[in-house]
Amino acid sequence: MQKILNFIDGEFKAGTGGEFANKFPTTGEIFAEVSAAGKSDVDAAVGAARSALKGPWGRMSVPERVSLLRKLADGINARFDEFLAAEIRDTGKPRSIASHIDIPRGAANFNVFADQILTASTETFEMKTPDGGDALNYALRGPRGVIAVVCPWNLPLLLMTWKVAPALACGNTVVVKPSEETPATATLLGEVMNEVGIPRGVYNVVHGFGPSAAGEFLTSHPDVDGITFTGETGTGEAIMKAAANGVRPVSLELGGKNAGIIFDDADIGATLEGIGRSCFANTGQVCLGTERLYVQRDIYDQVCEGLAQKARSYRMGDPFDQATTMGTVISAEHRDKVISYYDKARASGAQILAGGGVPDIKGYEGGYWVEPTVWTGLDEDHPVVTEEIFGPCTHIRAFDTEEEGIALANNSPYGLATTIWSTNLGTAHRVSKQIEVGITWVNCWFLRDLRTPFGGSKASGIGREGGVHSLEFYSELRNVCIKL
Numbered sequence: 156m157q158k159i160l161n162f163i164d165g166e167f168k169a170g171t172g173g174e175f176a177n178k179f180p181t182t183g184e185i186f187a188e189v190s191a192a193g194k195s196d197v198d199a200a201v202g203a204a205r206s207a208l209k210g211p212w213g214r215m216s217v218p219e220r221v222s223l224l225r226k227l228a229d230g231i232n233a234r235f236d237e238f239l240a241a242e243i244r245d246t247g248k249p250r251s252i253a254s255h256i257d258i259p260r261g262a263a264n265f266n267v268f269a270d271q272i273l274t275a276s277t278e279t280f281e282m283k284t285p286d287g288g289d290a291l292n293y294a295l296r297g298p299r300g301v302i303a304v305v306c307p308w309n310l311p312l313l314l315m316t317w318k319v320a321p322a323l324a325c326g327n328t329v330v331v332k333p334s335e336e337t338p339a340t341a342t343l344l345g346e347v348m349n350e351v352g353i354p355r356g357v358y359n360v361v362h363g364f365g366p367s368a369a370g371e372f373l374t375s376h377p378d379v380d381g382i383t384f385t386g387e388t389g390t391g392e393a394i395m396k397a398a399a400n401g402v403r404p405v406s407l408e409l410g411g412k413n414a415g416i417i418f419d420d421a422d423i424g425a426t427l428e429g430i431g432r433s434c435f436a437n438t439g440q441v442c443l444g445t446e447r448l449y450v451q452r453d454i455y456d457q458v459c460e461g462l463a464q465k466a467r468s469y470r471m472g473d474p475f476d477q478a479t480t481m482g483t484v485i486s487a488e489h490r491d492k493v494i495s496y497y498d499k500a501r502a503s504g505a506q507i508l509a510g511g512g513v514p515d516i517k518g519y520e521g522g523y524w525v526e527p528t529v530w531t532g533l534d535e536d537h538p539v540v541t542e543e544i545f546g547p548c549t550h551i552r553a554f555d556t557e558e559e560g561i562a563l564a565n566n567s568p569y570g571l572a573t574t575i576w577s578t579n580l581g582t583a584h585r586v587s588k589q590i591e592v593g594i595t596w597v598n599c600w601f602l603r604d605l606r607t608p609f610g611g612s613k614a615s616g617i618g619r620e621g622g623v624h625s626l627e628f629y630s631e632l633r634n635v636c637i638k639l
């Protein structure tokens with residue numbers, strides 16, 4: 156049985172928090188035992204990260220750090236197949252997704268933030284003093300210190316390096332707590348860190364659960380200088396409370412209940428293709444995915460039929476088979492959660508246009524399968540329409556006017572992402588401006604330029620990451636004022 160260990164101060168170490176099983180979601184079989192970090196292990200990881208700030212890492216120039224970041228990207232790519240297999244075993248996601256998105260983007264993040272830090276500038280202001288003399292202000296960019304990185308399971312390597320890369324680019328050290336569901340690629344990255352010569356203690360990984368375990372030990376640790384988190388809104392609230400002790404900054408990328416708005420002048424073929432991906436990709440386990448769809452009445456029937464067809468078109472099975480287009484969800488618990496919403500929809504009289512249950516996948520009966528599902532007919536205050544399900548499902552409702560479409564989309568405590576589908580430029584601009592979210596896509600979905608601000612409004616998060624916005628969170632600006 157494979158053992159997955161913590162990575163502390165450059166070494167793989169068993170933790171004092173016991174062991175837990177790591178399962179392959181496609182079969183439900185245990186394929187690894189994960190060693191959980193206890194409080195003393197988290198102390199050791201934070202201590203190692205603190206010491207590393209004072210070691211060679213802390214003295215490195217930006218070009219030296221940049222060269223190491225590029226080696227990390229190359230190091231992941233050199234072991235691409237190992238990262239790919241580890242990610243597929245942890246998540247059950249198809250090779251067609253992981254080889255296209257998770258691993259290449261997981262590596263690319265290091266190059267993106269290497270470029271970013273090389274061109275990062277700070278402000279300079281000349282001023283007059285009260286006695287008519289001159290003074291000069293300039294800002295210095297330095298690291299914040301030890302950053303806690305707490306990650307979810309839906310895009311494990313990608314979302315982790317999205318935070319580790321800018322943190323290291325800015326000269327911080329990190330302690331990563333991967334999701335208990337997906338510990339493998341963060342651990343493998345420890346090997347790459349050593350291979351490319353990242354000094355010990357700069358990158359540490361502690362495994363385990365959240366409450367009263369590694370996650371909470373880390374986020375409540377007094378020697379952590381900042382916390383960056385991606386996950387559920389409820390967990391974000393707990394982390395924000397922990398961060399209040401000692402007034403530590405947080406960056407929170409949280410949940411969503413994203414709306415799609417389809418206008419009757421949309422290009423239907425391209426829209427169904429795009430909206431289909433946004434509802435079902437990664438078995439619906441994408442924070443940016445669409446779970447509420449509003450369609451202008453003239454094309455409502457056409458979209459319902461087209462999306463239901465799309466839902467039925469996925470091929471489920473062995474994720475290592477290139478022909479598989481949909482995998483399982485992450486765990487038995489998550490399957491049960493998703494299915495509980497399917498049951499609630501049925502019990503409330505929803506019209507089920509596709510799916511609605513658990514498919515029978517021959518040879519993989521122990522896997523955590525759910526059917527891609529499309530409903531109509533539920534009220535806007537129904538839990539299926541208001542709560543984040545995080546499964547391959549969406550509810551469709553018709554609207555008549557632009558104002559109504561906007562009001563329906565905004566009727567949510569969340570504000571992460573929206574997609575707008577229209578060939579009318581005026582409609583696209585007007586609606587984009589009025590939607591209360593951090594990210595709006597027009598006639599596309601998940602088209603990412605990593606320099607752009609990324610994050611959520613309302614209950615979907617605090618702060619923006621991406622490009623210079625990441626540098627703002629992962630660095631401390633110090634103003635120097637010199638009377639000349």
Ligand code: NAD
Nearest residue numbers: 306307308333334364365370371386387390408409410442
């Ligand atoms: P989660 O909140 O359950 O767990 C995320 C991480 O937090 C895990 O590592 C977990 O162990 C840890 N954790 C849990 N409780 C904790 C606590 N009290 N203290 C410290 N750490 C704790 O989220 P998940 O189920 O892994 O991921 C799915 C969620 O993530 C969805 O809500 C999804 O929308 C969200 N998400 C958001 C984005 C975004 O960019 N906004 C991206 C991906 C996923």
